[in-house]
Amino acid sequence: MANFSINLRKESKISEVDFDNIPFGRVFADHMFIIDYEDGEWKNGRIQPYGDLSLSPALSCMHYGQAIFEGMKAYKSPSNEILLFRPLDNHKRLNRSADRMCMPSLPEDVFMSGLELLLNIDSDWIPQKEGSSLYIRPFMIGTDDYLGVKPSSKYSFIIYFCPVGSYYNQHLRIQIEEKYVRAAAGGVGYAKAAGNYAASMYPASLVQKHGYQQLLWTDAIEHKYIEELGTSNFFALIGDTLITPQLEGTILDGITRDSVIKLAKHLGHRVEEKRFEVAELIEAAKNGSLKEAFATGTAATLAKIETIAFRGTDYNIDVESSVLAEDLANRLDAIKNGHSEDPFGWVHKVEPQAVHSY
Ligand SMILES: *Cc1c(COP(=O)(O)O)cnc(C)c1O
Numbered sequence: 001m002a003n004f005s006i007n008l009r010k011e012s013k014i015s016e017v018d019f020d021n022i023p024f025g026r027v028f029a030d031h032m033f034i035i036d037y038e039d040g041e042w043k044n045g046r047i048q049p050y051g052d053l054s055l056s057p058a059l060s061c062m063h064y065g066q067a068i069f070e071g072m073k074a075y076k077s078p079s080n081e082i083l084l085f086r087p088l089d090n091h092k093r094l095n096r097s098a099d100r101m102c103m104p105s106l107p108e109d110v111f112m113s114g115l116e117l118l119l120n121i122d123s124d125w126i127p128q129k130e131g132s133s134l135y136i137r138p139f140m141i142g143t144d145d146y147l148g149v150k151p152s153s154k155y156s157f158i159i160y161f162c163p164v165g166s167y168y169n170q171h172l173r174i175q176i177e178e179k180y181v182r183a184a185a186g187g188v189g190y191a192k193a194a195g196n197y198a199a200s201m202y203p204a205s206l207v208q209k210h211g212y213q214q215l216l217w218t219d220a221i222e223h224k225y226i227e228e229l230g231t232s233n234f235f236a237l238i239g240d241t242l243i244t245p246q247l248e249g250t251i252l253d254g255i256t257r258d259s260v261i262k263l264a265k266h267l268g269h270r271v272e273e274k275r276f277e278v279a280e281l282i283e284a285a286k287n288g289s290l291k292e293a294f295a296t297g298t299a300a301t302l303a304k305i306e307t308i309a310f311r312g313t314d315y316n317i318d319v320e321s322s323v324l325a326e327d328l329a330n331r332l333d334a335i336k337n338g339h340s341e342d343p344f345g346w347v348h349k350v351e352p353q354a355v356h357s358y
Pocket residue numbers: 071192228229230231232233252253254255256257296297298299
């Protein structure tokens with residue numbers, strides 16, 4: 001295992017946190033993991049107190065956007081083990097994003113041993129309460145202080161944690177977008193690259209003024225095919241078929257998406273990954289065969305969609321009878337937090353380690 005230096009906080013901040021009322025994404029655990037890339041290798045892996053970084057104004061990622069991230073969660077099992085959900089898939093996706101953004105790949109053992117060490121050190125920050133978890137944010141940035149446009153020669157990879165509560169999972173009102181574009185073929189849609197989110201904020205803000213939380217993106221050329229939401233993948237149950245857009249390079253390959261597909265098939269449901277026409281969705285909404293629609297992602301696992309707006313008409317779905325969404329969400333959550341069997345081998349147990357500061 002990689003050898004990292006450890007500098008621990010003198011006193012934990014955990015007593016300041018009200019675990020019954022955690023605002024999403026604003027509470028940070030005691031420590032973070034950092035490793036730097038320079039002269040072609042990853043070095044100086046370290047654990048240090050969570051805190052501000054000192055940065056050059058010329059830092060390349062702040063100008064030219066070499067910045068990628070991941071999102072995952074840790075849980076405590078009923079027997080107090082630390083559980084991760086499909087972490088190696090997050091690692092692989094990080095490296096696919098890195099590759100597209102001309103950034104160095106991070107070895108799997110560095111990703112996993114840094115993450116597992118940090119989880120051991122801050123294990124008290126993993127909430128025990130039903131529905132709560134520890135959100136994990138790994139990310140990589142280019143750190144050259146150089147004004148020219150070229151791939152940075154230096155990078156940092158950092159992991160930090162946010163405990164998140166069992167916040168009420170609100171039902172979504174979404175609008176199908178036909179003007180703006182999130183991703184085009186040949187672009188960076190499949191990468192979890194920071195710029196994708198910056199680009200989608202303005203179009204999203206326009207529909208938020210009209211009471212919709214999110215956009216349902218369509219393809220860049222014809223706006224004829226459904227792609228995904230801003231930070232989650234899209235599913236619709238039409239008749240008895242669960243349909244989701246196929247991966248084509250413009251859609252983020254969500255780990256929750258893949259898990260929902262595999263779990264639904266395992267339960268005997270019919271699942272189709274295909275080019276999914278907006279017209280098919282709207283026709284189903286009109287003729288009553290659209291039974292359910294939901295969004296999938298690590299933050300909320302599965303969020304039911306109650307309204308889909310298209311060309312000025314709201315199509316409503318009875319979320320109270322969205323039994324498939326409910327069932328898949330409950331089963332996935334139970335696998336993740338160790339409350340049920342894991343027939344797919346998705347859950348990764350973190351080995352306990354004795355941690356010495358040095
Ligand atoms: C992160 C993300 C998702 C969901 O991915 P998960 O691995 O399920 O969390 C879907 N779409 C976009 C655009 C994303 O950034």
